[in-house]
Amino acid sequence: MTKLWGGRFVEHAEEWVDEFGASIGFDKELVEEDIEGSLAHVSMLKKTNILAGEEAQKIIEGLTKLKEKAKNGQLQFSVALEDIHLNIEKMLIDEIGPVGGKLHTGRSRNDQVATDMHLYLRKQVKEILDAIATLQDVLLRKAEEEQETLIPGYTHLQRAQPISFGHHLMAYFWMLERDYARFQESLKRINLSPLGAGALAGTTFPIDRHYSAELLGFGGIYENSLDAVSDRDFILEFLSDSSILMTHLSRFCEELILWSSQEFQFIEMDDRFATGSSIMPQKKNPDMAELIRGKTGRVYGNLFGLLTVLKGTPLAYNKDMQEDKEGMFDTVKTVKGSLKIFAGMIETMAVKREQMQKAVSQDFSNATELADYLATKGMPFREAHEVVGKLVLYCIQHHKFLLDLSIEEFKEASTLFEDDIYTMLEPRKVVERRNSAGGTGFKQVSAAIEKAKKIMEGK
């Protein structure tokens, strides 16, 4: 097939070389954005009288037809035509005749591809924002149900202090809130028009970049034509925001996996989000959580892939930049899929409240209370820490927990202990009393849930 850029060439590349260079296999994903961008471009050419009204109209009609066909999946792409841009241009010429060749006036594939990707990411980021909000809603509801459920809180994966399970869930709500803000903020930079930057230097035609930008709903235009065609920061930013989001989901997955193990038994995944083993009949595996944890790796990989592609490229466009797409598409798919599965997992998981309660009643996670108690009565905290440490050791040696000790045993450790120590050591009291701002005290958790609800109402 003759190339749309074939004039300067004598020989043709062989098919297998074309295949290596082609991006149509993946950039066909941009078909709708490509047509949308072209429609704005030709409308601008019409408005500025660069193209005669009649010609522009013909092109608009042709593109509109192609758009319809694209929606219905009726377009046949060809590898020989390299990428989505040349495929669409050829289809247009086939559809309306040589006048279709006027579409590319004052434009290059370099500003065209950048425009397509800005349009694509804008749409996808908005969908991701909605998906984050949906997961936040699910978390919020679950947290509200589990405000008064106690669960051991850990540091170093060792029991630390009991906390409200709702408080634990809300920790992820706030992480997601930051993710939401990051993606939203990134829209400012995604929503900029590179269209009209030409190949790198602008164009001699009296184009109106603001007009085409406005037609495409962009908030502004790139100030510099070189930057416009070379910038892939907006994709890097998307990939980093996605990496951070996936880190959050992955940490949460790790906890869900631990909690659903025989060793913890704090939750049970719904059958719809778990799988069995082909050999061990008793197994119920938290596959979906593991998979999200695993897929986090490919999102990081996509970020590093693009960072590496870009680091050595001089201005302006280089073919290396064609490598920006697959990682972006893959990340979009992975992030959307993970968020959706996550919401389902959280919504349907069974919380084993008794198991959690049992756990917090059979550990030393109330030991801090004793030290605080002594400190309130005037003993320096360091000293109190030592006294309680000894008491814990005594308990371990005598197979007891703190609440099993008699008042005599307490007094043996320090005469400051009184009978009221028993209520203080109740796990529920332990949680309730952590009423400092942002703490796990029930009042704080409920206030945080109310605050979060207000935030969600504004979305």
Ligand code: ARG
């Ligand atoms: N398929 C190319 C890409 O994705 C489009 C831009 C091509 N520009 C060029 N000058 N070869 O990067």
